[in-house]
Amino acid sequence: MPPILVSRNDKYHGYGNGQSSKFVQNDAMLVIGLIREGKIPSDNRVALTPAQCKFLSKHYTDIQIKVQTATNRCYTDHEYEQAGIEITDDLSDCSLILGIKEIPVNQLIPNKRYMFFSHTKKMQPYNQLLMQAMVEKQITLIDYECLEHRDGQRIIGFGFFAGIVGAHNGIMAYGNRTGAYQLERVHHVKDYRHLIHTYFGLKLPPIKIAVIGSGRVAHGIVEVMNLMDAQEVEPEDYLTKKYEYPVYVQLKGNDLYRHKSTGKYSRDHFHANPDQYDCLFNQYIAHTTILMNGIYWSTEMPRLFTMNELASNRFGIQVARMAGMPISLINRANTILAQLEQQHVKEDGKERTGEILKQISTPQVQLSIFDAHSATFDSIRKMLTDIDINQLTPVEALMKLNEVKNLLK
Structure with missing residues (x-):
């Protein structure tokens, strides 16, 4: 079911001339609530900054803003309080509730109007329960993704x-892996301007980077490549030439896919019939050090590479390879993450909602196989206590899981 948009009974008032940019019914006060992000993993972004809230409150007397208290937001509660904004834990009297990521089902307030990225426009199955809950609770969703010029x-x-962010983290991971240079994690940097400053003096080794896609994500990747002084080259040169400096190639649909029968590429036909196309990325594998993927992928689309190609000696992509990690462990970690994001697990053939966090919070059940005074338990306890989960990359988290597994042998 597609995202719910604004109902026909709602009015939209434009900008300027003292009018509020808002949705209003019966000319009542518009109370905007900024929700605390509840999706796992947590997100520290927020829809309105303290300065924006202060501006709206000052210039539009019929708008009131409330901010739900949060500890992991990029702006602190105190910064909003300094801007004259009310901090509360209760948003039940708000007319419009703004968030960023999907809101957990158990936190949805019935009969409210929400704005956030629901990730349902492409009929993503993992958010089907969220859409069903919003319909059941008579919620109006204004999905950011559906707002268009x-x-x-x-x-x-x-x-x-x-x-x-993805490009920075990919380059950072390569530096950590090889020891060639060091970069800070993105969430340690205050803003984009400061992020650019971290690239001053950075010298990348002569690596080859494949950038996949032509949309907004790919444009962001290319922006970082240019800031890091990586030089763009044509696909043919990327495959045939060696360079003494870092280079990247941007591969778009016409570079990556061919129809199985005609050998041609049509963007519209490909998006309508992706299963009728083959992927050509195989020829780039041996020449690529880092893969920057900026395309949406579904199970109907041809894969960039297969598991057999991943295991091949000619597979040159370093950052994407999880060396030493069993495929079964990687798949299990992916399953656990998907379950956490949905806060939903299937057990004995029945769907259960909100159970995973309860299971995690009962260590006496989860660790019942251990003697609390054993050396194994002490080792695992120390390892887990010393971990800062906000600092771990996905690969590092998997490596920690593998360490725990080895302790149990």
Whole structure:
């Protein structure tokens, strides 16, 4: 079911001339609530900054803003209080509730109007329960992804910055793996301007980077490549030439896919019939050091590479390879993450909601196989106590799981 948009009974008032930019019914006060992000893993972004809240409150007397208290937001509660904004834990009297990521089902307030990224426009199955809950609770969803200009271009999208963060983390991971250089994690940097400053003096080794896609995410990746002084090259040169400096190639649909029968590529036909196409990325594998993937993928689409290619000696991509990690462990970790994100698990053929966090919070059940005074338990307890989960990359988390597994042998 597609995201629910604004009902026909709602009015939209435009900008300027003292009018509020808002949805209002019966000219009542509009109370905007900024929700505390509840999705796991947590997100520290917020829809309105303290300065923006202060501006709205000052210039529009019929708008009131409330901020739900949070400890992991990029702006502290105190910064909002300094801007004159009320901090509360109760948003039940708000007319419009703003968030970023999907809101956990048990935190949805019936008969409210929400704005957030629901990740349902592409019929993502993992958010089906969320959509069903919103319909059941008579909630109106205004999905950021569905807000468009008259020409069809999206008004709001974080894809560009997602590409920036992903590209930075990929380059950072390569530096950590090889010891060639050091970069800070993105969430340690205050803003984009400060992030750019971290690239001053950075000298990348002569690596080859494949950037996949042509959308907003890919544009963000390319932005970082240029800031890091990596040089763009054509696909043919990427495959045939060696370089003494870092280079990247941007591979778009026409570079990556061919129809199985005609050998041609049509963007519209590909998106409608992806299963009729083969992927050509295989020829780039041996030449690529880092893969920056900026495309949406579904099970109907051809894969960039297979597990057999991943295990091959000619597979040159370093950052994507989880060396020494059993595939079964990686798959299990992916399953656990998916369950945590949905806060939903299937057990004995029945769907159960909100059970995983309860299971995690009962260590006496989860660790019942251990003697609390054993050396094994002490080792695992010390390892887990010393872990800062906010500092771990996915690969590092998997390696920690593997260490725990080895202790149990």
